[in-house]
Amino acid sequence: MARIEHLNNPNAPEPNSIVVAVTVFVQDEQGRVLLIQRTDNGLWALPVGAQDFGEYIAETAVRETREETGIEIEVTGVVGIYTNPNHVVEYSDGEVRQQFSICFRGRYVDGQPTTSNESSAVRWVARRDLDGLAVHPSMRLRIEHGFEHRGEPYIG
Incomplete structure (x- = not known):
C-alpha cells in the first residue's frame, strides 16, 4: 500500500483516523x-508500526523492530510523543491518518540487519551520514531528539 506524508500542507486531505503507533531509536556500540x-x-x-490488540505499547516497539529489521531490542525509555495535527499520512486505500506516535529508545540485544516486506534496506547509520539520506522532516526530528539524549521526553 502506497503512502504520502503531508506536513504543514494546506491542501492535505482531512484525516479520518488516528492510530497508536511507535517509532524506535536504537543505537549500536x-x-x-x-x-x-x-x-x-x-x-x-526509524522502525515504525501500529499497536496490535492485546499488546503493551513497549511490546509493539520490540515486535516492529524485529519484524522490520531482524534486530532484537529492549525498550529503555521514551524519546518523545509526536502528535502534530498538521502531519497526516495519506494511504492508497483512502485512509488519512493524523500522526500519533510514541518514539521509544531501545537497547540493541541481538541480531543482524535483515530486510522485510516493509524494508528494502536496513542499516546502522552514523549521525554525520544522515544528510545523505532521504528522510522525512518529521522522522528527522525524532532521530535528532534521539541523538540529543534529552533529560525529559519531547511532547509535541
Whole structure:
C-alpha cells in the first residue's frame, strides 16, 4: 500500500483516523542509529508500526523492530510523543491518518540487519551520514531528539 506524508500542507486531505503507533531509536556500540528504507515510499526511517490488540505499547516497539529489521531490542525509555495535527499520512486505500506516535529508545540485544516486506534496506547509520539520506522532516526530528539524549521526553 502506497503512502504520502503531508506536513504543514494546506491542501492535505482531512484525516479520518488516528492510530497508536511507535517509532524506535536504537543505537549500536558505535553510536550509529538503526534505520530502514521503507518499501511504501522509499524514505529512510526509524522502525515504525501500529499497536496490535492485546499488546503493551513497549511490546509493539520490540515486535516492529524485529519484524522490520531482524534486530532484537529492549525498550529503555521514551524519546518523545509526536502528535502534530498538521502531519497526516495519506494511504492508497483512502485512509488519512493524523500522526500519533510514541518514539521509544531501545537497547540493541541481538541480531543482524535483515530486510522485510516493509524494508528494502536496513542499516546502522552514523549521525554525520544522515544528510545523505532521504528522510522525512518529521522522522528527522525524532532521530535528532534521539541523538540529543534529552533529560525529559519531547511532547509535541
